[in-house]
Amino acid sequence: MSRLVVVSNRVAPITEGEPTAGGLAAGVMDALRHSGGLWFGWSGQTVPDTLVPPDTLAPGLPPAVARSGPVTLYTTDLTQRDYDDYYRGFANGTLWPVLHYQTGLARFEHGEFEGYRRVNAHFARHLAALVAPDDVIWAHDYHLLCLAESLRAAGLRNRMGLFLHTPFPAPAVLTTVPVHAELVRALCQYDLVGFQTEGDRRAFADYIRHELGGEELPGGVLLAHGRRIRTGVYPIGVQVEALRAEAQAGEPESLAALRAGLGDRALIISVERLDYSKGLRQRFAAYERFLASHAAWHRRVEYVQIAPPSRSDVEAYQAIRRELEGEAGRINGRFAELDWMPLRYLNRGFPRRRLMPLYAAARVGLVTPLRDGMNLVAKEYVAAQDPQDPGVLVLSRFAGAARELDAALLVNPHDEAAVAAALDRALAMPLEERQERHTAMLRVMRRNSLERWRDRFEADLRDLESAAGAA
Numbered sequence: 001m002s003r004l005v006v007v008s009n010r011v012a013p014i015t016e017g018e019p020t021a022g023g024l025a026a027g028v029m030d031a032l033r034h035s036g037g038l039w040f041g042w043s044g045q046t047v048p049d050t051l052v053p054p055d056t057l058a059p060g061l062p063p064a065v066a067r068s069g070p071v072t073l074y075t076t077d078l079t080q081r082d083y084d085d086y087y088r089g090f091a092n093g094t095l096w097p098v099l100h101y102q103t104g105l106a107r108f109e110h111g112e113f114e115g116y117r118r119v120n121a122h123f124a125r126h127l128a129a130l131v132a133p134d135d136v137i138w139a140h141d142y143h144l145l146c147l148a149e150s151l152r153a154a155g156l157r158n159r160m161g162l163f164l165h166t167p168f169p170a171p172a173v174l175t176t177v178p179v180h181a182e183l184v185r186a187l188c189q190y191d192l193v194g195f196q197t198e199g200d201r202r203a204f205a206d207y208i209r210h211e212l213g214g215e216e217l218p219g220g221v222l223l224a225h226g227r228r229i230r231t232g233v234y235p236i237g238v239q240v241e242a243l244r245a246e247a248q249a250g251e252p253e254s255l256a257a258l259r260a261g262l263g264d265r266a267l268i269i270s271v272e273r274l275d276y277s278k279g280l281r282q283r284f285a286a287y288e289r290f291l292a293s294h295a296a297w298h299r300r301v302e303y304v305q306i307a308p309p310s311r312s313d314v315e316a317y318q319a320i321r322r323e324l325e326g327e328a329g330r331i332n333g334r335f336a337e338l339d340w341m342p343l344r345y346l347n348r349g350f351p352r353r354r355l356m357p358l359y360a361a362a363r364v365g366l367v368t369p370l371r372d373g374m375n376l377v378a379k380e381y382v383a384a385q386d387p388q389d390p391g392v393l394v395l396s397r398f399a400g401a402a403r404e405l406d407a408a409l410l411v412n413p414h415d416e417a418a419v420a421a422a423l424d425r426a427l428a429m430p431l432e433e434r435q436e437r438h439t440a441m442l443r444v445m446r447r448n449s450l451e452r453w454r455d456r457f458e459a460d461l462r463d464l465e466s467a468a469g470a471a
């Protein structure tokens with residue numbers, strides 16, 4: 001069978017035990033670990049611009065190669081200028097906020113978009129030297145919307161698919177990006193475009209029909225720019241049994257330390273990259289309101305927030321970090337007692353195998369992003385629970401995960417009073433109701449596993465005829 005070539009900006013660290021850099025890297029690594037394949041991406045390193053001759057696009061060096069089990073990892077460095085324009089600039093300063101409906105936080109510079117295209121072309125140039133004509137190419141996420149266009153320009157006729165890990169916003173939101181038309185035209189060079197939810201897929205189809213005057217055929221096929229693009233919904237999953245084993249294996253000392261600090265208090269846990277899309281500011285406010293309005297829970301609960309810094313050189317991320325540090329101190333200052341700290345805010349990451357026992361020990365998993373493509377932490381929390389005595393997931397209706405995990409306590413993260421009431425309800429929930437909700441969520445998660453996500457996308461990609469995109 002032809003090879004699977006995976007391309008993403010972020011690749012998983014190949015050293016065991018390092019914190020995983022977000023859900024994409026964790027998911028792709030877990031998915032590739034069994035079937036194997038070639039994975040190409042950014043090394044995470046930048047090199048000074050002076051190392052690059054002015055007439056070349058990017059470092060002329062061949063990519064570094066490493067092996068992790070059956071996965072061969074090719075990584076390339078970025079120059080400082082490429083990193084600034086592409087990753088810090090257009091990908092995370094323009095696209096990320098717009099894809100998450102935060103248009104007020106988005107900036108736009110034509111030069112950064114050019115840099116974004118330059119890096120997509122740089123990736124394509126390396127890939128063109130690596131892929132065989134019958135390989136299937138599976139690109140990931142908003143960093144690589146223009147990759148297929150660059151690969152086609154280099155003459156590649158391979159089957160190419162893109163899976164978008166983030167939301168795809170309504171056309172009225174996407175069109176705030178001045179180069180939306182160029183982006184969607186480039187996206188149409190893929191043969192298959194996959195989304196986390198039907199809402200995201202619908203938004204893309206609406207753009208094609210209403211902005212481009214394209215056509216939508218039955219079975220998720222779109223006709224636009226003289227091409228035939230297949231679309232589908234592939235919710236990313238987790239490996240339930242492997243995660244459960246990690247949760248049970250535990251790490252006696254760290255868990256013991258946590259338990260000693262907690263005593264018999266109920267633990268509320270939240271874990272995410274420190275990102276404004278994750279709704280931490282609103283969550284802190286909701287927790288403060290919960291403490292103010294539910295005095296009966298004082299000293300009986302503790303909220304642990306794990307929030308490793310992310311994209312720290314983007315201004316909006318620096319602002320949220322400053323703000324949360326102040327808020328955590330203020331909330332503790334208002335409610336803490338000599339022997340009780342209501343909120344523990346940890347500004348650092350943990351390897352996932354250390355997080356799993358913490359999830360297992362938590363009475364409530366509090367996951368309230370303002371928008372999220374999926375949110376794997378929600379699924380990991382459910383997987384970690386003891387089915388005989390499970391904790392309760394309080395989940396934002398705006399996370400992709402809410403489409404599947406509708407047996408969670410679904411909340412609107414903008415409604416502080418509703419989140420506070422959900423916390424009270426979750427903490428007081430009778431065993432039978434907790435079990436019923438947990439069983440229902442586990443059933444969906446077992447069905448929509450990580451393997452199914454990978455297998456369905458890969459099968460649909462392989463099913464397409466080579467260069468079938470021409471309408």
Ligand SMILES: O=P(O)(O)OC[C@H]1O[C@H](O[C@H]2O[C@H](CO)[C@@H](O)[C@H](O)[C@H]2O)[C@H](O)[C@@H](O)[C@@H]1O
Pocket residue numbers: 010021022023024025027141142165166236310311372373374375376
């Ligand atoms: O690579 P970074 O800039 O450090 O950011 C980490 C990743 O964040 C985003 O993850 C998304 O993918 C998850 C798995 O599908 C999904 O659950 C989550 O909702 C998404 O936000 C981003 O999309 C990735 O590209 C980043 O690598």
Ligand SMILES: O=c1ccn([C@@H]2O[C@H](COP(=O)(O)OP(=O)(O)O)[C@@H](O)[C@H]2O)c(=O)[nH]1
Pocket residue numbers: 019020021022023024026271272273306308348349350351352355374375376377378380
């Ligand atoms: O300190 C941390 C924080 C998060 N994660 C992992 O990073 C992923 C986050 O994925 P999610 O889809 O929730 O959000 P993203 O960061 O991709 O937006 C999950 O697998 C977490 O277990 C981790 O390993 N260590």
